[in-house]
Amino acid sequence: MSQYIEWDALGNIVLWGLIVGAGLPTLFALGVRAVEGPGARDEEGHIPTFRKILGGLCFGIAALAVVGAIAYIAAGGH
Amino acid sequence: MEPVTESLLLLVVVATALAFDFTNGFHDTGNAMATSIATRALKPKQAVLLSASLNLVGAFLSLTVAATIATGIVDADVVTLGVVLAGLAGGIIWNLVTWLLGLPSSSSHALIGGVVGAVLAAAGAQGVLWDGLISKVLIPALIAPIVAIAVASVGTRLVTRFTRDVEQDSNDRLFRWGQIGSASLVSLAHGTNDAQKSMGIILLALIAAGAVPEDSGVPFWVILSCALAMALGTYLGGWRVIRTLGKGLVELESRQGMAAETSSAAVILLSSHFGYSLSTTHVATGSILGSGVGMKGASVRWSVAGRMFLAWLITVPCAGLVGAAAYGLGAVVGGGVGSFVVFGALIAVSGAIWYMSKKEPVGHHNVNDEWAPQEDNESILAESVVDHNMKLMRVSKKGKRRKVKGMR
Numbered sequence: 125m126s127q128y129i130e131w132d133a134l135g136n137i138v139l140w141g142l143i144v145g146a147g148l149p150t151l152f153a154l155g156v157r158a159v160e161g162p163g164a165r166d167e168e169g170h171i172p173t174f175r176k177i178l179g180g181l182c183f184g185i186a187a188l189a190v191v192g193a194i195a196y197i198a199a200g201g202h
Numbered sequence: 203m204e205p206v207t208e209s210l211l212l213l214v215v216v217a218t219a220l221a222f223d224f225t226n227g228f229h230d231t232g233n234a235m236a237t238s239i240a241t242r243a244l245k246p247k248q249a250v251l252l253s254a255s256l257n258l259v260g261a262f263l264s265l266t267v268a269a270t271i272a273t274g275i276v277d278a279d280v281v282t283l284g285v286v287l288a289g290l291a292g293g294i295i296w297n298l299v300t301w302l303l304g305l306p307s308s309s310s311h312a313l314i315g316g317v318v319g320a321v322l323a324a325a326g327a328q329g330v331l332w333d334g335l336i337s338k339v340l341i342p343a344l345i346a347p348i349v350a351i352a353v354a355s356v357g358t359r360l361v362t363r364f365t366r367d368v369e370q371d372s373n374d375r376l377f378r379w380g381q382i383g384s385a386s387l388v389s390l391a392h393g394t395n396d397a398q399k400s401m402g403i404i405l406l407a408l409i410a411a412g413a414v415p416e417d418s419g420v421p422f423w424v425i426l427s428c429a430l431a432m433a434l435g436t437y438l439g440g441w442r443v444i445r446t447l448g449k450g451l452v453e454l455e456s457r458q459g460m461a462a463e464t465s466s467a468a469v470i471l472l473s474s475h476f477g478y479s480l481s482t483t484h485v486a487t488g489s490i491l492g493s494g495v496g497m498k499g500a501s502v503r504w505s506v507a508g509r510m511f512l513a514w515l516i517t518v519p520c521a522g523l524v525g526a527a528a529y530g531l532g533a534v535v536g537g538g539v540g541s542f543v544v545f546g547a548l549i550a551v552s553g554a555i556w557y558m559s560k561k562e563p564v565g566h567h568n569v570n571d572e573w574a575p576q577e578d579n580e581s582i583l584a585e586s587v588v589d590h591n592m593k594l595m596r597v598s599k600k601g602k603r604r605k606v607k608g609m610r
Binding site for chain 1: 260263264333336337341345349352353354356357358360361362364365367368369372373376377380383384386387390391394457460461464465466467468469471472473475476477478480
């Protein structure tokens with residue numbers, strides 16, 4: 125079978141796929157939880173600064189990943 | 203061959219390559235945009251416009267076009283203009299048939315299948331590199347959905363776990379953006395990858411006809427016309443395929459859509475990075491299935507998925523049959539005229555398929571309709587009264603449960 129399947133490449137795709145493809149949505153979900161999760165807003169409906177920063181960090185990393193992916197496509201690395 | 207016939211032949215091949223490019227965009231809109239349309243993150247028209255623009259941009263983004271077709275799968279020496287034309291015809295017809303049936307299937311596999319069939323007809327079995335066909339096309343078609351299902355189901359499970367006690371409104375509002383971002387990436391990658399295939403084919407045809415020198419880059423008009431053909435196809439939208447992907451497999455909400463599209467984008471880009479090309483269509487479909495597997499309480503319509511898997515398995519042989527038939531037709535008529543006959547037949551068959559699609563049109567107006575309208579309790583009751591048949595009310599155990607649920 126090994127002549128038909130490139131196991132190395134496949135293993136890398138699965139590993140990095142899980143890290144990036146499942147990790148980024150999870151990070152995004154943590155960001156959502158930070159700014160809109162239970163207890164995120166005080167009585168007046170404001171979101172505390174540390175939660176905003178935490179959420180911004182999560183969304184920021186996700187946005188950076190998108191920019192990085194565009195750069196990667198543009199660089200012809202696909 | 204006379205120079206006039208030859209340049210006409212070149213024209214036919216270029217037109218057919220652009221037509222394939224068009225069906226490619228048309229067929230693959232759903233890969234990027236089906237989830238965003240189904241979860242109403244974007245309106246159907248907005249979604250196809252965004253996807254078309256990004257495909258257009260993607261086509262200009264990177265120009266590492268190689269003038270090769272089905273490298274490592276068929277013997278490069280037997281690829282003539284006639285073979286390319288027949289292969290394109292096979293790819294186009296298969297794309298249109300699967301579109302008519304609303305089945306997502308890989309455009310590149312359709313093209314490869316068409317070329318393989320044409321090569322078989324032209325040069326026999328030794329023209330095909332069977333090991334290459336198995337390892338580069340057939341096995342990846344089985345692996346791609348498995349990888350994508352795994353990644354997307356893990357992603358969906360984690361996402362829904364962390365946001366299970368966040369209000370649905372907040373989830374929808376925020377995940378919408380994540381979904382649009384990741385879907386845009388899939389569109390961009392598609393434009394870059396797939397428009398280049400058609401550019402490569404046209405360049406190959408130009409070189410073969412001596413219209414440009416052998417070491418020529420891609421002329422600007424080729425880039426522009428390929429980009430436009432694909433963007434136009436994307437904009438017109440293969441609504442039938444979009445509907446199957448967005449509504450047929452899983453009932454999606456924005457969290458699942460976001461997890462599915464991110465998984466698609468990641469797996470597609472990683473697979474090309476590691477040099478193990480997986481089809482965009484197979485990955486996107488697998489990701490959507492995975493987002494159903496990973497979501498507690500969501501059900502996946504495996505019967506629809508099964509029809510798709512079947513379509514993927516027969517893509518190469520079926521497109522191959524059409525490709526072989528097209529090559530045969532061209533060879534029987536012979537010469538330049540043969541190519542025109544093939545081109546004419548292609549137009550006729552495409553027209554017939556388009557005509558058949560008009561009987562049950564799917565468009566932006568009904569793309570999000572319920573997949574299978576559930577029979578409500580009243581209509582089941584009414585039917586049993588009208589037919590004087592009490593047994594109609596006892597549909598099945600599953601049906602009973604559904605009724606109890608519905609009455610709550």
